[in-house]
Amino acid sequence: MSSAPLPVVFVVSPDASRAARLRPVLGGVDVVQVPGAEPLLREAHVRPPAVALLYADTPGVPLAEVLPLLRQRAELAGTFWLAVGQAGLGGLLSAGADALISDATPPDMLALQVRTLLARAAQHAELQERLAQFQRRLDTWEHEERVRDQLVHMLVHDLKNPIAAVMGLLEVVEDDDRVPDDARELVKIARDETGHLLHLAVNMLDVRKIQAGKMHLRPELVFSPMFEEVIEQARGDVGSGLRDRHMRVAVAPGLSPTRADPEILRRVLANLISNAMKHTVTGGLISVEVWQTEGATHLRVRDDGEGIPTEDIPNLFAAFEQSRLTLHGRFDTGMGLAFCKLAVEEHGGRIWVESERGQGAAFTLTLPLAQDNDDDDFVELLS
Structure with a gap:
């Protein structure tokens, strides 16, 4: 050596x-x-x-x-x-x-000065080596991120079309009068699970897009009627599983305009409603409320399910994390809530959860109200 x-x-x-x-x-x-x-x-x-x-x-x-x-x-x-x-x-x-x-x-004093500079040179060399190590790690991480992004993109795009085709075929079979009722119920479950698989894939891709800054919002001025429409669309996205739950929607009338991307908001609500359905039993209650306080619009999705353990809450919005307590065996990547958090923050808002064991959970998000110049644009549009 x-x-x-x-x-x-x-x-x-x-x-x-x-x-x-x-x-x-x-x-x-x-x-x-x-x-x-x-x-x-x-x-x-x-x-x-x-x-x-x-x-x-x-x-x-x-x-x-x-x-x-x-x-x-x-x-x-x-x-x-x-x-x-x-x-x-x-x-x-x-x-x-x-x-x-x-x-x-004198030589000994000169040597002392030189050794002081040598120590500083050694420190500099050590810092440079550490910096080089960090740079190598960063390069490796960036390479892995690029590979992961390419893999996710490839998987999602390769999966979306066949999954959509399977959903369409299952819908045709479900509507066929020749199918017995007991088989029709199985087809319905298969269609719902296929839809859930599609949501998992799309959420995974969208989380990666937001993290990479590649998802661009298309904000509009959203009023009370549009909130009702977005919620109804989100209910449809969740699927037939909601037939076994009671759903209550309360949108305050005459809301001031909120600047938001309706399609992304629809996706957020669909994820929150789907999450509530996953944690409630048949006959459970899921409520969606929209109201305003000064400076912000609030949306809340509440359920009366089993609730979330306190120790699970801090990591609930992280990708690949989910509550260990669930009433159903359905696999979930945790990407749905991760998408909700990133999408809401991209709007300039925030999201949080309040829950107690056995008393359900309430997910609340806030969105900023439209600014004065946004209101002016809306007035000009109507005039």
């Missing part, structure tokens, strides 16, 4: 004795004499030093002229430059030297 290379210190001066005096007091360091500016340009490229001592009395091309060039090199970003001398130090300092010291300084 090879040992780590020694840190390199350049002594830039034609006087070889300066490097020779420094070597005995700098144990564990490779002290290299560099006679002038031109050799420095070559040597620094081949073997970047941790510290370079620039003697101001070095003849030839002034070191103050080459130092700015050296500081621009990426491989020398961690090098510390120590100007040494009596005169000409100001020019080196202006050119980018990190510290100044007299050439009359």
Whole structure:
């Protein structure tokens, strides 16, 4: 196993004795004499030093002229430059030297200054290595995210058409008078589950789109009648399972306009109603309420089901999370609630849940009211 290379210190001066005096007091360091500016340009490229001592009395091309060039090199970003001398130090300092010291300084004191800079160079190298590690991890994560996005996109798009075709065929069979009633009930269940599978796939794709900033809202001014229409559409999206539940809708009349994307709002409500249905028994009550307070529109989907355990609530809106307590065996990715949270926040609102074991759950979301200029646009549209 090879040992780590020694840190390199350049002594830039034609006087070889300066490097020779420094070597005995700098144990564990490779002290290299560099006679002038031109050799420095070559040597620094081949073997970047941790510290370079620039003697101001070095003849030839002034070191103050080459130092700015050296500081621009990426491989020398961690090098510390120590100007040494009596005169000409100001020019080196202006050119980018990190510290100044007299050439009359005893070797042991000079070595102490060099070791201080070596420690700083080691810290810089360690930070650069950690940064490189983080960058590699980030690159790996970004690659995995791209692969995951492509996989999700491929799966969803490849699944949507055949699932929709199966749903259509099941609907035709369910409406066929020749099908016995007991078989018709099985077909209905199969159609509902197929619809649920389609919702899972679409939710997964939409969550990825919102996270990637690729889902763009198409907001409109939404009033009381449109809220009623969106809720009715959401009920239809949930499917025939709601026939076994009592549904109550209460939309306050004369609501001030809310700026929202009706199609996304429909999807949010469908997910919340479906979630409520999943946690209630046959004959259970699901209510949807819409009302306003100053500055916000509130929508609440409440059920009288088994409720959500307190320990499950903090992670309820995370993808691939769901309550461990459920009345049904249906698999769920948790993408529905994750989509709801991201979609509501994309509107500038927020969503939360209140629940007690055995007393149902209430999911409430808020949406901001339309601004004055939105109202003006609506007035112009009507005039």
